[in-house]
Amino acid sequence: MSNQVTVSYLQMTCVDQLKGKPAPSDDALVVECQSPQFELNRFFYQYVGAAWQWFDKANWTEQQWRDYALRDELKLFMLLWQGSPAGYFELERQRDGSVQIAYFGVAPGFLDKGLGGFLLTQALQHAWQWGTDRVWVHTCDLDHPNALANYQARGMTVYKTEIECD
Numbered sequence: 573m574s575n576q577v578t579v580s581y582l583q584m585t586c587v588d589q590l591k592g593k594p595a596p597s598d599d600a601l602v603v604e605c606q607s608p609q610f611e612l613n614r615f616f617y618q619y620v621g622a623a624w625q626w627f628d629k630a631n632w633t634e635q636q637w638r639d640y641a642l643r644d645e646l647k648l649f650m651l652l653w654q655g656s657p658a659g660y661f662e663l664e665r666q667r668d669g670s671v672q673i674a675y676f677g678v679a680p681g682f683l684d685k686g687l688g689g690f691l692l693t694q695a696l697q698h699a700w701q702w703g704t705d706r707v708w709v710h711t712c713d714l715d716h717p718n719a720l721a722n723y724q725a726r727g728m729t730v731y732k733t734e735i736e737c738d
Contacts, residue, residue: 575737576735576736576737577712577713577714577735577736577737578712578713578733578734578735578736579710579711579712579733579734579735579736580710580711580712580720580730580732580733581708581709581710581730581731581732581733581734582708582709582710582711582720582723582724582728582729582730582731583706583707583708583709583728583729583731584696584706584707584708584726584727584728584729585705585706587700589727589728589729590693590696590697590700590726590727591725591726591727592693592696592697592726593689593690593692593693593725593726594690594693595690596685596686596687596690599653599654600651600652600653600658600685600687600690601651601652602649602650602651602652602691602694603649603650603652604647604648604649604698605647605648605649605650608641608642608646608648609641610634610637610638610640610641610642611637612641612648612650613637613640613641613646613648613662614629614632614637614641615657616648616650616657616659616660616675617629617675619657619679620659620660620675620677620678620679620680621675621677623680624677624714624715624716625714626675644665645664645665645666646662646663646664646665646674647662647663647664647698647702648660648661648662649661649662649663649694649695649698651678651682651687651691651694653682653685653687657679658678658679658681658682658685658687659677659678659679659682659687659691660675660676660677661673661674661675661676661677661691661692661694661695662674662675662676663695663698663699663702665702665704669704669705669706670704670705670706670707670708671699671702671704671706671707671708672707672708672709673695673696673699673707673708673709676691676692676695676709677715677716678691678716683716688716688718688722689722689725689726692722692723692726693726696726696727696728707728708728708731709723709728711723712736
């Protein structure tokens with residue numbers, strides 16, 4: 573018997589739709605990793621994603637991570653809390669000019685600090701600053717229980733849902 577997972581696709585088509593959330597304190601900082609290092613992408617993917625069953629890249633080779641991360645179409649941003657890595661997001665420019673929030677999340681040990689809305693605000697602001705007319709993301713039932721609500725609270729709207737079987 574297979575399990576069904578609901579996947580929700582959300583978008584924002586105008587920067588004016590953004591309902592930002594400030595940092596919960598001066599202890600939170602988002603930094604762009606301007607010198608790409610595929611090891612950081614792999615680290616954050618595992619560090620944040622393990623709790624949410626992110627397995628699509630679990631068996632990637634070092635070369636696959638290199639090919640993925642060292643592209644001009646990808647930007648990596650890390651969330652620091654009191655100087656420690658606490659989460660991240662990746663923005664990926666799509667062929668149609670849109671920007672996808674490819675990966676996004678707060679590490680399990682930092683979930684109770686009110687960082688999710690702030691981190692998503694930063695992701696959306698950086699996506700718009702990159703120059704686009706659409707920012708989008710997808711989430712599913714396996715992600716954090718507040719993921720969908722966070723995307724909607726920041727001004728994103730659902731444009732498609734799909735049921736997938738695993």
